[in-house]
Amino acid sequence: MKKRRLLLVVGPTASGKTDYSIELAKKSGSPVISCDSRQIYKELKIGTAPPTEAQLLEVKHYFIHSHTIHSHYTAGKYELEALALLDELFKSYEDLVMVGGSGLYADAVCYGIDDFPQADMEIRNALTERLAHEGIETLRTELRLLDRESYETIDISNPQRVIRALEVTVSTGKRFSSFKSFSRKERSFIVERIQIERPREELYERINRRVDMMMESGLLEEVKSLYQFRKLTALKTVGYRELFSHLDGEISLDEAVELIKRNTRRYAKRQITWFKRQ
Secondary structure, eight states: OOOOEEEEEEOOTTSSHHHHHHHHHHHHTOOEEEOOTTTTBTTOSSTTOOOOHHHHHHSOEESSSOBOTTSOOOHHHHHHHHHHHHHHHTTTOSEEEEEESOHHHHHHHHTOOOOOOOOOHHHHHHHHHHHHHHOHHHHHHHHHHHOHHHHHHSOTTSHHHHHHHHHHHHHHSSOGGGGGOSOOOOOSSEEEEEEOOOOHHHHHHHHHHHHHHHHHTTHHHHHHHTGGGTTSGGGOSTTTHHHHHHHTTSSOHHHHHHHHHHHHHHHHHHHHHHHHTO
16 A cells, blocks of 8 residues: 655745645645644734735645634644644545645654643743843853754744743753654654755845835735734744834834845744754
8 A cells, every 4th residue: 555645845935835835736636734833824914925815726725824823823733733634634635745944843743743841931031031131142142052953943033932942941951952852753654855945145035035025015014913912922923023123113114124134034044954954
């Protein structure tokens, strides 16, 4: 009996994963399952660069605009929901296409993820207090010393990610990255990984162009509509954080746009590092 296959398309943001996955899905007769940790949110229709309405009509998609920013969502929950979906879809398909740039979500489905420790609120509050008084760079430097792997792979422009990594490392005495180093769980399907790569300069040009297109499509208006919810974890995301800073009067709109481009390029670099580890 032929073993079921999950065709996993990964790569950095703006590399062309969406177009490739849709064409692959058409050839294999499969729907597309997204493993993007931000495109799941129905309120984030521009800044997360989800498939267009036309693309969504071409092929059935799952985990696109399927959840709300008001519900706490984790890679662990995604693992459970995605595996349940795959089990159901494999009854009708021999091959399924999954696509995304969220390495942790992809790993959750393919290999499983370890159970991370519960939050240590005392340590988290202390780190949050340090963030307010010392700034993010001090915490980044500390993370670099304590857990170089996490420093090189997580989004260190996101203060919450840095605080969480430090919190786990300090509270357990084990590197945050070590909780991803365990024996892989058995799956009922095989994974064929397809990694999309582009020359660095070309990728950065694509990122810059896409940010300009997002702004033209109304990203600022989308961010304004979400301003009252800016403290939610889902909105501590590149493209939203920078424009919140602009709306708070901290930086000009031009500066915010340039920061979005810069932080997206940095995020892409970390995605490349994550996927190359595989």
